[in-house]
Structures are given as structure tokens and as C-alpha cells.
Amino acid sequence: MSNRVEPIRSVKGTRDLLPRETALWQRVEDEARRVFAAYNFREIRTPILEQTTLFARSVGADTDIVTKEMYTFQDRDDESLTLRPEATASVVRAYIEHNLYNERGIHKLYYIGPMFRRERPQKGRYRQFYQIGAEVLGSDHPTIDAEFLEMLALFLGRVGLTEYNLLLNSVGCPKCRAEYLKVLRQALDKVKDGMCGDCQRRAVTNPLRVLDCKVEADQPIIEKLPHILDHLCPECRQHFDCVAGELQQRGIPYEIAPRLVRGLDYYTRTTFEMTSSVLGAQNAFLGGGRYDGLSEMLGGPPTPGFGVAIGEDRLLLAVEQAGKLKADDALDVFIAWMGDAARDSATQLARAIRQQGLRVESNYEPARLKKSLGLANKLGARFAIIIGEGELGTGRWQVKDMAAGQQEEVEAGRVLAYLREKLQKG
Numbered sequence: 129m130s131n132r133v134e135p136i137r138s139v140k141g142t143r144d145l146l147p148r149e150t151a152l153w154q155r156v157e158d159e160a161r162r163v164f165a166a167y168n169f170r171e172i173r174t175p176i177l178e179q180t181t182l183f184a185r186s187v188g189a190d191t192d193i194v195t196k197e198m199y200t201f202q203d204r205d206d207e208s209l210t211l212r213p214e215a216t217a218s219v220v221r222a223y224i225e226h227n228l229y230n231e232r233g234i235h236k237l238y239y240i241g242p243m244f245r246r247e248r249p250q251k252g253r254y255r256q257f258y259q260i261g262a263e264v265l266g267s268d269h270p271t272i273d274a275e276f277l278e279m280l281a282l283f284l285g286r287v288g289l290t291e292y293n294l295l296l297n298s299v300g301c302p303k304c305r306a307e308y309l310k311v312l313r314q315a316l317d318k319v320k321d322g323m324c325g326d327c328q329r330r331a332v333t334n335p336l337r338v339l340d341c342k343v344e345a346d347q348p349i350i351e352k353l354p355h356i357l358d359h360l361c362p363e364c365r366q367h368f369d370c371v372a373g374e375l376q377q378r379g380i381p382y383e384i385a386p387r388l389v390r391g392l393d394y395y396t397r398t399t400f401e402m403t404s405s406v407l408g409a410q411n412a413f414l415g416g417g418r419y420d421g422l423s424e425m426l427g428g429p430p431t432p433g434f435g436v437a438i439g440e441d442r443l444l445l446a447v448e449q450a451g452k453l454k455a456d457d458a459l460d461v462f463i464a465w466m467g468d469a470a471r472d473s474a475t476q477l478a479r480a481i482r483q484q485g486l487r488v489e490s491n492y493e494p495a496r497l498k499k500s501l502g503l504a505n506k507l508g509a510r511f512a513i514i515i516g517e518g519e520l521g522t523g524r525w526q527v528k529d530m531a532a533g534q535q536e537e538v539e540a541g542r543v544l545a546y547l548r549e550k551l552q553k554g
């Protein structure tokens with residue numbers, strides 16, 4: 129009988145992001161922060177744990193997320209808590225809780241972090257996944273929507289993504305949606321018996337949700353249902369036309385998708401999604417829209433809102449496929465020192481180069497030159513600096529360009545300037 133202890137594995141649907149992956153994730157996040165900052169967005173960090181009612185009230189009690197996907201538990205004091213399945217509700221909760229509406233003007237906020245949904249795991253779909261999200265609170269002007277989509281296009285360009293589709297729709301306001309829902313219910317009455325169980329239920333409880341049913345056999349029926357765009361009130365129609373017009377002016381291509389209602393109940397007017405053909409079945413890598421009534425649903429003052437949630441896991445799959453963004457974690461310098469006498473010089477040099485913000489590695493024990501250079505090569509170092517007895521004697525270090533294989537002797541005091549110049553040029 130073996131005494132071997134069974135290793136513990138990560139929870140189904142969760143995964144470890146290893147250093148070979150995180151370097152690119154960081155690059156993507158850095159680009160997001162830079163682009164968001166250029167549009168005057170600032171970061172908000174909200175808790176991962178929230179009261180369950182927050183999501184039931186905002187995302188919607190009859191959505192897939194709330195009915196079957198949330199990680200909900202009773203805390204020790206019997207309060208029902210949920211690991212956030214999305215963060216817009218949290219951002220709006222924080223906005224209300226901290227009276228941000230008392231500060232005049234428009235609030236532009238972004239967040240980056242993990243979300244939790246108990247879905248069936250597959251490529252691009254996880255139970256813990258990550259979203260980069262941004263929200264604008266305090267204006268329903270159509271320019272907000274268009275400028276926001278322009279910002280997303282800039283961000284995607286910065287991470288090397290140019291092949292994607294922007295799908296655009298309007299889900300109207302409570303007023304015109306109520307009219308549309310009557311028409312939709314009537315149409316569904318005639319066809320719902322031939323649809324899946326979920327659709328039969330939703331046809332009664334929440335008919336809009338029928339439109340994003342994914343069951344293959346239901347698709348031909350859904351195709352023939354009336355379109356919400358044909359039932360918008362004049363104000364919503366004008367809003368939609370303005371957004372579309374501004375997108376054209378800004379040169380941002382889009383496709384009208386009359387069935388795009390998104391899987392959350394809080395949306396009003398503009399809804400959008402971006403898809404990429406390289407992603408397979410889970411092809412939507414971001415989605416969002418307007419949520420003008422959400423603040424009131426959560427007990428706050430009327431505050432129009434607009435936002436996006438970018439599925440970072442899927443975005444990264446697409447970024448990797450596109451192959452244009454490079455991870456920024458190559459080793460700049462390996463310091464190879466030989467003999468105890470060289471240790472001090474190597475230690476000081478490593479510290480000085482690191483203070484310049486360059487990535488440096490060195491041998492921790494005295495090692496033969498061949499072994500150290502082999503290691504430098506394996507680590508992908510741009511330069512190796514060699515300090516041995518001979519170099520200590522002359523006060524000049526050997527600096528080897530690893531890719532070119534060329535080696536130069538550089539005065540110890542000039543090494544920093546030399547590296548700076550070479551690394552800038554390269």
C-alpha cells in the first residue's frame with residue numbers, strides 16, 4: 129500500500145494563470161489602463177462578495193445568471209452572500225452608497241477582476257473568469273455611447289485586434305419595451321409550444337430572454353419573431369439613430385443585430401457585443417450597453433449609465449491568435465561572475481542595473497563561464513555581462529550581445545550608459 133498523499137487539484141472551471149501567460153495579461157491590462165485614462169476613466173475596486181439581493185434585483189431574478197449560475201451561500205450570521213457574477217451592479221451600488229452623485233458631472237469608472245458563474249466549463253468559458261469593465265454614470269447622451277465604442281476600438285487596436293464585429297441593437301426604454309413585449313408575447317403564444325422548456329417558461333415570465341436562447345432547434349422560430357427595433361418609441365429611435373450616426377462619423381463599423389438583448393435585465397436602449405471568429409463557440413469577447421434605470425432599481429437617484437464588460441479570458445485567446453502584442457518579460461541582462469573575488473562587483477552592478485528598471489538575473493553561486501552563458505541563453509537574456517579575474521584586473525567588463533554573439537569591453541563605470549543606449553536602440 130502506498131503512503132503517497134493525493135495532490136489537491138484546482139476547482140473545476142477555475143484555472144491557474146502561469147507566468148508564461150500572465151506576462152501577456154499584464155500587457156493587455158496596461159493597455160486598458162492607458163486607453164481608459166486617456167478618456168478620463170478612473171479605477172474603482174469593489175468587493176468580490178456582495179449581498180445576494182444586489183444581483184437578484186439588478187441582473188434579474190429570471191436570468192440564467194441568477195437562477196442557476198451564482199455562487200451563493202449563507203454566511204455564519206445567516207446573511208445570503210454571493211460571489212459577484214459581474215461588476216456593474218457593484219459599481220452602481222458603490223456609486224449610490226458613497227453618494228458619488230453629489231459630486232457633479234459624469235463619473236467614468238473602470239475595474240479589472242475576477243467574476244464567478246457556475247456555467248458548464250469549456251474553452252473560453254470558466255467558473256472563475258476575468259472581466260475588464262468600464263462604466264459611465266450620469267449622462268444619457270448618445271455621444272457617450274459612440275465615444276465609448278470609439279475607446280474600445282482604440283483599445284482593441286492597441287492589443288493587436290482588428291478582426292472583430294461590433295453588433296449593435298437597442299432594447300428601448302420601459303415605455304416602448306412594454307409595447308414591444310405585448311407584441312412579442314402574442315407572437316410567442318402561437319409558436320412557444322414548439323420551443324425548448326426554458327423558452328416556454330420565459331415566454332410567460334420574461335419574453336425578451338427568449339431572444340437569446342442558444343438552443344439550435346429554436347433558432348428558426350426566433351428568427352421570425354418581431355424585432356424590437358421596429359417598435360421603439362420616437363425618443364429611443366432618435367437615440368439609436370444618433371449613436372449609429374456618430375459611429376459612422378467616427379469611422380467605426382458596426383452591424384445591426386435586432387436579437388441582441390444581452391443576458392441581463394438592466395439594459396435599456398443601446399446594447400452591443402463584439403465577436404471574433406477565432407474564438408469558436410464562445411465568440412463574444414465583450415458586451416455591454418446602456419442601463420438608464422439601474423440606479424433606481426438599486427435604490428439610488430435616477431442616473432443614466434453606459435458600460436462594457438470585456439471577457440478578459442476570451443480577449444486573451446483572441447490576442448494570442450492575432451499574435452501582434454508581445455509579452456514584455458524578456459530578461460535584459462545576465463551577470464555571469466566567476467570566482468569569489470568577483471561577487472561584490474557583480475552584486476553592486478546587478479543592483480545598479482535593477483534600479484534603472486531593467487530585468488536582471490545572475491548566478492547565485494560561483495559558476496563556470498560556459499554554464500552561466502548557457503543559463504543566460506536559456507533565460508533569453510539580451511546581454512550577458514562577464515566579470516572574472518581578468519576583468520577585475522582591468523576594471524573593464526565584457527558585455528556580450530547574446531543574439532548577435534558579439535562581445536565588447538566596456539569600462540565598469542560606463543556599463544549602465546552603454547546598456548541604456550543599446551536597449552533603447554534595440
Ligand code: AMP
Pocket residue numbers: 214245247252253254255256257258259390391412413414415416437438439440441442
Ligand atoms: P456579460 O457580463 O454576461 O455581459 O459578459 C461579458 C463578457 O464576459 C462576455 O462577452 C464574455 O466574453 C465574458 N464572459 C461571460 N461569462 C464568461 C465565462 N463563464 N467565462 C469566460 N468569459 C465569460
